[in-house]
Amino acid sequence: MFKLDPQIKADTFHIADLPLSDLRLMNNKTLPWLMLVPKKIGCIELTDLTLEEQKNLIEEVNLVHQMLFDYQPDKINVGAIGNIVSQLHIHVVARFKEDPVWPAPVWGKVEANPYSDQECADEMVRLQALLKKHQ
Amino acid sequence: MFKLDPQIKADTFHIADLPLSDLRLMNNKTLPWLMLVPKKIGCIELTDLTLEEQKNLIEEVNLVHQMLFDYQPDKINVGAIGNIVSQLHIHVVARFKEDPVWPAPVWGKVEANPYSDQECADEMVRLQALLKKHQ
Numbered sequence: 001m002f003k004l005d006p007q008i009k010a011d012t013f014h015i016a017d018l019p020l021s022d023l024r025l026m027n028n029k030t031l032p033w034l035m036l037v038p039k040k041i042g043c044i045e046l047t048d049l050t051l052e053e054q055k056n057l058i059e060e061v062n063l064v065h066q067m068l069f070d071y072q073p074d075k076i077n078v079g080a081i082g083n084i085v086s087q088l089h090i091h092v093v094a095r096f097k098e099d100p101v102w103p104a105p106v107w108g109k110v111e112a113n114p115y116s117d118q119e120c121a122d123e124m125v126r127l128q129a130l131l132k133k134h135q
Numbered sequence: 136m137f138k139l140d141p142q143i144k145a146d147t148f149h150i151a152d153l154p155l156s157d158l159r160l161m162n163n164k165t166l167p168w169l170m171l172v173p174k175k176i177g178c179i180e181l182t183d184l185t186l187e188e189q190k191n192l193i194e195e196v197n198l199v200h201q202m203l204f205d206y207q208p209d210k211i212n213v214g215a216i217g218n219i220v221s222q223l224h225i226h227v228v229a230r231f232k233e234d235p236v237w238p239a240p241v242w243g244k245v246e247a248n249p250y251s252d253q254e255c256a257d258e259m260v261r262l263q264a265l266l267k268k269h270q
Contacts, residue, residue: 045211047200054197055190058181062189065182075221076180079214083230083238086210095218103218107240 002039005087013120015127020056021090023064025127027120030113031106032071032094034064034127043088046080061092066134067127068094074102081107137174140222148255150262155191156225158199160262162255165248166241167206167229169199169262178223181215196227201269202262203229209237216242 004022012024012035020040026033038049038057046054061078068076073094080090093106101109115123139157147159147170155175161168173184173192181189196213203211208229215225228241236244250258 045200046213047197051194051197054193058189058193059186062182062186065180075216075218077214077216077218078181079212079216079240081210081212081214081240083210083212083240105214105216105218105240105242 002041004037005085005089007085008035008037008087008089013124015124016131018060018063020053021060023060023131025120025123026091027114028110028112029115029119029123030110031096031099032068032073033106034068034092036060036064036090036092038088040088044082044086046088048088057090061090063131063134064092067130068092070126070130077105079105079107137176139172140220140224142220143170143172143222143224148259150259151266153195153198155188156195158195158266160255160258161226161228162249163245163247164250164254164258165245166231166234167203167208168241169203169227171195171199171225171227173223175223179217179221181223183223192225196225198266198269199227202265203227205261205265212240214240214242 012026015023015025021036021038024035026035043049065076071094074097075095077093077095095102147161150158150160156171156173159170161170178184200211206229209232210230212228212230230237
């Protein structure tokens with residue numbers, strides 16, 4: 001059975017189960033920062049998914065873009081890195097010209113900035129509505 | 136007609152024209168660092184490609200993975216960032232635990248380290264052979 005990496009679990013909140021991936025919110029309120037974790041055992045590289053699964057993943061990446069466009073970002077950054085946490089996970093991050101690390105990529109740059117319980121609850125309401133709108 | 140961004144042109148070498156993308160080599164010999172630039176006018180976000188085109192792109196991302204596996208990397212990093220150069224381009228980079236910036240992402244971290252003419256020619260021979268093998 002698929003098991004989420006403990007580091008990812010600690011750093012993110014569950015938003016929804018999509019057909020392929022667990023859609024999660026990074027616990028950092030500096031930026032709208034979502035993550036897709038394909039629920040398939042043992043995936044590290046993109047190519048550990050079948051080509052068919054990767055095409056399903058790109059559909060989910062599209063869905064996340066549609067959700068993030070609601071934040072009116074200047075750019076959306078997508079990354080599958082995994083040098084520290086090897087379980088395959090895809091970051092999809094809304095970026096703004098005024099954000100604290102623009103134009104650098106966010107990874108390893110954005111300082112910890114966790115949501116309060118109320119902020120997280122509010123963000124989840126917004127994200128669930130966006131998901132419903134675009135799914 | 137599609138025109139490659141001048142900054143990308145200055146930083147990379149053309150390897151091959153794939154059905155969707157211009158496959159290019161980053162002019163930095165620190166790492167095997169390839170780039171896919173979809174040859175469609177006006178693309179900035181992934182979603183500026185149709186879903187069908189994105190599925191073609193993921194096939195090309197797979198091809199590049201197969202080529203880079205020949206370098207026996209510890210991880211492959213994939214990123215579509217575009218905060219500085221907006222023309223849609225996808226980095227696919229072979230990473231090694233002994234590389235100078237591991238485990239940080241490469242963007243903005245790897246110092247300039249251009250190929251000599253001979254080194255570039257040699258690398259191109261290898262890449263063309265890998266492309267032929269996996270295409």
